[in-house]
Amino acid sequence: MTISSGPETIHKPRILCLHGGGVSAKIFRLQARRLISTLAPYFRLVFANGPYASEMHADLKPVYGQIGKGTCRRWSRWLPHHQTSDNKTAITDIEHSLCMAMKMDPGTGEWVALMGFSQGAKLAISILLENQFRKQEGPHLEGFAGVYWKFGVILAGRALPYALSQRTLGNLYFDPPGELPFLNVDTVHFPDQLQTPTLHVHGLRDQGLEMHRQLLHHFTSRGSALLIEWDEGHRVPIKTCDVNAVTSGILTVAKAANVL
DSSP: OOEESOGGGTTSOEEEEEOOTTBOHHHHHHHTHHHHHHHTTTOEEEEEOOSEEOOOOGGGHHHHTTTTTTTOEESSOOSTTSOOOOHHHHHHHHHHHHHHHHHHOOOOSOEEEEEEETHHHHHHHHHHHHHHHHHHHOTTSOOGGGOOOOEEEEESOOSSOBOOSTTTTTOTTSBOTTSOOOOSOOOTTOSOOBOSOEEEEEETTOTTHHHHHHHHHHHBOTTTEEEEEESOOSSOOOSHHHHHHHHHHHHHHHHHTTOO
8 A cells, every 4th residue: 555645746746755764654753744735736745664573662662652553664673673684785775675666656756866864864865865876876776676766855853874775885974774873973074064954943942953964064065955944852743843944955955956
C-alpha cells in the first residue's frame, strides 16, 4: 500500500519523504499532515519505509505508541544494539526501499525532490551529495534510486552524511551506513559542498542543533541553501505560522531548482 498525499495530487510533481529513525512512513505522514495540505496545490508527497525493523523512538511513544507498535523502521544503525550491516549491503537495501516506494505509488508526476526528517534528512542530503559526485563523473551514470533529484528539504538533519558508494566509503567526512556514526569530526574543510538547492529547518531548542548547523554550513554551498529556524525542539512543524514558513521555503527552493 502506498502512503502518500490524496488522489487530488495524482498528477503533481512528486517529493519522496524519508522518516526519522524508529518511526515509519505512516507516522511520518501523520507528523507532516499540515505540510501535505499546504503543499497539495504544488506537489504529491510519497512516504517510504526504511529497510530495517526498529524499536519506536522514545520521543514518539506518548503520541504514536499504539499506531507504531511493531511497525517502526530505520535507515541505518544509530544505537549500539542495532545490528551491524555490511556497508555495501546497507546501501543496496536503502536504495531498494526507495525504489519500492516509488514503484508502488500510482502518481504520474515527475520525481523532483527528497524531504527527510532527522535520520531521513541525513539520508536525503547524502543522496543529493552522491548524485552530485555521479554528475561530476559524467552523464552515463543514473542518479541514486534512478533519479537526479532537483532539490531537498532537510528537517533537522545532522552531520555527517552517509557514504552511499565506493566514492565516499572510507572518507572520514561520511558515516558508513552499516555502522555507528562517527563523532566529533572536524568538517570545516569539507571540499565538495552541495550545489543542489536545499531548505534546512532547524529547531532552536533541538538538542542536535549544533550538528544540524554543521551539516548546513560545512556541507552545502552558501548560495544554494536556505535556512528557516523555529522556536521548537526535535519535531516536524505543525503550527500554522511554522508550517506556512516552511511551505514558503519549499516553494522558494523549488523555484530555484526550476521545478515551479
